[in-house]
Amino acid sequence: MPQADAIAADDAVTPRQGEVLDAVLELLVEGRDTLTMTAVARRASCSKETLYKWFGDRDGLLTATVRWQASKVRAGNWDRQHLDADALAESLEAFAANWLTVISSKTSVALNRVAIAHAGSGRSDLGRIVLANGRFAIGERLKPLLEAAREAGLIAFNDAEAAFRTFFGLVGRDVQVRLLLGDGLVLSKAEIVADAERAVAQFLMLYGRRN
Structure with a gap:
């Protein structure tokens, strides 16, 4: 066609x-x-x-x-010209909460399970499609915020991809793996918000500029 x-x-x-x-x-x-x-x-x-x-x-x-499905994960609204510590934390928390909400949904779990099965069997390119348009695309969506924060002197890092992977790990922890393996883990909205705030605080502790 x-x-x-x-x-x-x-x-x-x-x-x-x-x-x-x-x-x-x-x-x-x-x-x-x-x-x-x-x-x-x-x-x-x-x-x-x-x-x-x-x-x-x-x-x-x-x-x-x-x-x-991946478009539901956004980094919030931020202005490069007026980015301060509060705006950075708020935007990172919005991203983290959105991402946790998406990956813990039944639709994402089902999609990722199928992608993993197909990747292992060679039945289709779904695994590559999910990786390219999910994880990698989401990373490219957040990196401009990280780079703007570096330009504003709010955080310091040498490699945006490495910084993003650290943030991604702090946010996701073992949640996605547990869900993919059938764990009955259920995250409430309040728990997602708390987890997002914790992850951002840890990330800023690692990458925040120390005067």
Whole structure:
């Protein structure tokens, strides 16, 4: 199928396209890891022709689904020209809370389980798709904030990727691994906020500028 009209990484997803991507996630949560365009079209009440027009092919659909899920993780609103310690902490906490909320959701757990299974069996490129459009894309979304904070003299580091990986580890701890392995861990909103604040405090203790 032609892919000329497939959704690009920086294109806005329309409400109707969002409904289709939510349908994909629903199917994954239900354990239907062998996704077909027919199954998605049936669940989303649309034609396969529309799916091919919007997403190009099955991998294009899966890529858009991963981006759709990862887009929920944001670093808050911050202004490079007026970035201070309070604004930095607030933005990092917003990112941490969003990320914990997303990775602990049933949809993310299902998507990651399928991606891991496919990566191990060589059945598809879903593992690569999730890595590129999930973890790596989220890192590129937060690094500008870290670099702006360094320019403002709020934190110090030599390598943005290393700093991000440290932050990522402090936020996630063992939560994602436990969920992927079937642990019944349930994080309340209050617990997520508290964990986000703790992770940011630890990160700033490690990377904060000491006068």
